[in-house]
Amino acid sequence: MQDRLPHEKGFHVSWDQLHRDARALAWRLQGEAPDDGWKAVVAITRGGMAPAMIVARELDIRTVDTISVKSYNHQTQSEPVVIKSPDMALVGDGDGVLIVDDLVDTGKTLEVVRKHMPKAKVATIYAKPMGRDMVDTFVTEVSQDTWIFFPWDMALQYVEPYRGT
Ligand SMILES: O=P(O)(O)OC[C@H]1O[C@H](OP(=O)(O)OP(=O)(O)O)[C@H](O)[C@@H]1O
Ligand SMILES: O=c1[nH]c(=O)c2nc[nH]c2[nH]1
Numbered sequence: 001m002q003d004r005l006p007h008e009k010g011f012h013v014s015w016d017q018l019h020r021d022a023r024a025l026a027w028r029l030q031g032e033a034p035d036d037g038w039k040a041v042v043a044i045t046r047g048g049m050a051p052a053m054i055v056a057r058e059l060d061i062r063t064v065d066t067i068s069v070k071s072y073n074h075q076t077q078s079e080p081v082v083i084k085s086p087d088m089a090l091v092g093d094g095d096g097v098l099i100v101d102d103l104v105d106t107g108k109t110l111e112v113v114r115k116h117m118p119k120a121k122v123a124t125i126y127a128k129p130m131g132r133d134m135v136d137t138f139v140t141e142v143s144q145d146t147w148i149f150f151p152w153d154m155a156l157q158y159v160e161p162y163r164g165t
């Protein structure tokens with residue numbers, strides 16, 4: 001499938017904003033930990049790595065693994081492919097595991113990941129309506145026609161003033 005998605009709006013997230021929002025996610029997750037604590041955090045690479053690091057730091061979880069799923073080439077979506085699995089001896093069926101990603105959009109990535117670890121809890125910082133139900137905990141919802149620009153995909157640059165002289 002090669003659909004170009006009609007994104008009308010842009011939501012630009014700075015490192016500072018990402019840090020605040022990831023900490024807000026960790027704050028929410030405090031009350032959702034299993035009685036014996038989270039066994040591990042699994043970051044969905046690449047976008048989930050910075051959020052997972054911040055969440056793991058706030059919740060003092062030292063065991064962090066990754067699952068690598070690729071589904072977009074820039075803004076063009078294709079079928080998600082698992083490129084690298086987590087240590088299955090560690091994560092098992094996902095019981096006690098916290099999966100972290102930067103966002104859920106259509107939910108296709110999480111569909112694949114949940115098949116790997118059906119009992120895991122899933123948290124993202126941002127969520128769009130189509131994929132919202134695939135996530136147990138998130139912080140901010142944006143509309144489906146918004147493209148979220150993450151700090152690792154941006155750089156500071158000069159902009160023209162609104163009014164010339
Ligand atoms: O809900 P979906 O429609 O599946 O989209 C969400 C996924 O898409 C992006 O990852 P991408 O595949 O672009 O890889 P990346 O994390 O390496 O940037 C994003 O980081 C999510 O993982
Ligand atoms: O950087 C991104 N921003 C988005 O809004 C998005 N949706 C899917 N994949 C995405 N990647």
Ligand SMILES: [Mg+2]
Pocket residue numbers: 044045046047048069101
């Ligand atoms: Mg991703």
